[in-house]
Amino acid sequence: MEKDADVQDDSLFEQFVAERVDGLLRYGYVLTGNPHDAADLVQEALVRLRGSWERVRRKHGLDAYVRTTMTRLHVNIWRRRRREYVTAALPDHAYEDSPYEGSCLWDALAKLPRRQRAVLVLRYYEQLTDAEIAAVLGISRGTVRSQASRALDKLRGDLPAIVENMGYVT
Structure with missing residues (x-):
């Protein structure tokens, strides 16, 4: 049995x-x-x-x-x-197995610290709430929000270079 x-x-x-x-x-x-x-x-x-x-x-x-x-x-x-x-x-x-490697957006994401990238992935890729992200990472909801804010600020700082390299006119 x-x-x-x-x-x-x-x-x-x-x-x-x-x-x-x-x-x-x-x-x-x-x-x-x-x-x-x-x-x-x-x-x-x-x-x-x-x-x-x-x-x-x-x-x-x-x-x-x-x-x-x-x-x-x-x-x-x-x-x-x-x-x-x-x-x-x-x-x-x-090694170039990924379609994302070498793209300006991917390079900007790769520059983020691990926790900030994890927060963005959980929020925008997995579509988890702040409370769920906090539970996954073992941090407070306030830390989730601050890490997301810092990560987005860094990405916004890189936005002009990303837009320029993608061929968009600013």
Whole structure:
């Protein structure tokens, strides 16, 4: 009887992953700006979900659980690794797998600190409220609003260069 429950849990978990992995990868990419880091975030979040599947699967917030895990991992990643990667060998060419890399808007977003970018992604990409963003990031609603305001101010400061490079006449 216990084996049947384990097989059913495995089946439900596999079904959840199959249905949502593409959306989670897109969300991870918007958070990180890098397809490899996005895949790492998704993988780590799904590993954590599987570890707590028995407890979490009965709740209705599986997607929120995974997105919250991904966002917290992303925001805290600076504690575990540096921004620069020191290597003795230089790459032959730049990695250009993303249609966004090199665009002025993407470059401006990439310059934002991790928490500010996370707040904007959660607000405008995931369309979460300030209270939901605060819960995901573990910060107050006031901090959410101030981080969003600072991020938008920085983007507004870069707006003339973005508009100029996109070919619009100002």
